[in-house]
Amino acid sequence: MYLEYYGLSEPPFTITPNPKFLFYSVKHREAFNHLLYGIKERKGFVQLTGEVGAGKTTLCRALLEQLPDTFSTALILNPVLSADQLVRAIAMEFGLDVRRCDRLETVAVINDFLLRQMAEGRETVLIIDEGQDLTNDLLEQVRLLSNLETDDRKLLQIVLMGQPELRDRLNDHGLRQLRQRITVRYHLKPLTKPELAQYVQHRLHVSGGNGVPYFTRPALWRIFNYSKGIPRLVNAVCDKALLAGYVQQSDRIDWHLVGRALRELEGNIDA
Known part of the structure; x- marks a missing residue:
């Protein structure tokens, strides 16, 4: 609705994990x-954790886009399944x-x-998202898949992604064999206040914005105070704020328009 008014080519703040919009903060670059x-170094297991909406899935999709054609990949987005x-x-x-095939035959095929x-x-890569939802039995099954190897190399690289609860799960004594195999770990933290401003500007630029619309410093502070730097929440607020700006016919997204967006998002928030 507001795209034509602001001269944007596409919505800048959708919550879908589109790698085109990935903003490489220091932490996102480190995670990547x-x-x-x-x-690439065939470490076998890689673990990536972060809060809901921190950008893990977007990072994953960016990774898949940048891997050479010599890599075959599989992405499991919903691992709430039986072992079979x-x-x-x-x-x-x-x-x-x-x-x-039954399970043993399927493993043999793999x-x-x-x-x-x-x-x-x-090279072959398996990425499992929402890893915190895996039961201990499923995590053990994933570990068994990592046993597929030759004398000198792992045949399958596995990336486990999930919320912070995944770290707690892997501290379970019964999963110590899996935990010991994970040699590369990273926890993705939220954006800082300066990074949030850069993030908003980045997404507007990718969407064709050329200085319009403009988020004021107090508006960005209010967005940060609400979102705590979680990109998905930033997107939700900014999208509503742009709609409020369109209704007001304002290119300048200020403190009050963000407050209006927050009230619409939360209903009873004191904004």
Whole structure:
């Protein structure tokens, strides 16, 4: 609705994980480099955690876009499955036909696929999102998949992503074998106040903004105070604030327009 008024080519603050809009704060760049290092150096297991809406999935999609064609990847977004279903879902993500296979047969198919990948000089990566929802049994199944290896290298690189609860889960004594295999870890923290201002400007620029609309410093402070630097919350507030600015026919998004956006988002917030 407000795109034409502001001269924007596309919505700047959608909450979908579009890597086109990824803003590389210092922490996001560090997280990306940890992921890339763990995968390219064949570390076996990489762990990425962060609060809800911190940008983990967007980072993941950016990583998938930047991996060379010599990498085959599988992405599991909803791991709340049985062990059989999880193994089958992983195989299917790699394009393997396991419709008539039980779990052991499916693992054998995956192992053959990984060996073929290695023979062809290709790397294989499995990324599991929402890892905090995995039961101990499922996490153990993931660990068993990491056992697929030759004498000198891992056949499968696994990235476990999740909320901070994933770190707590992995401290469980029963998961110590898995925890010891994770050699690359990174916890993605929220944006700082200066980074939030850069983040907002970055997304407006990617959407075709050329100085319009403009978020004032008090407006950005209010957004930070509400969102605590979580990108998804920043997007939600900014989107509503742009709509409020359009209704007011204002190119300048100020403290009061952000307050109006907050009231619409929260209903009873003291804004």
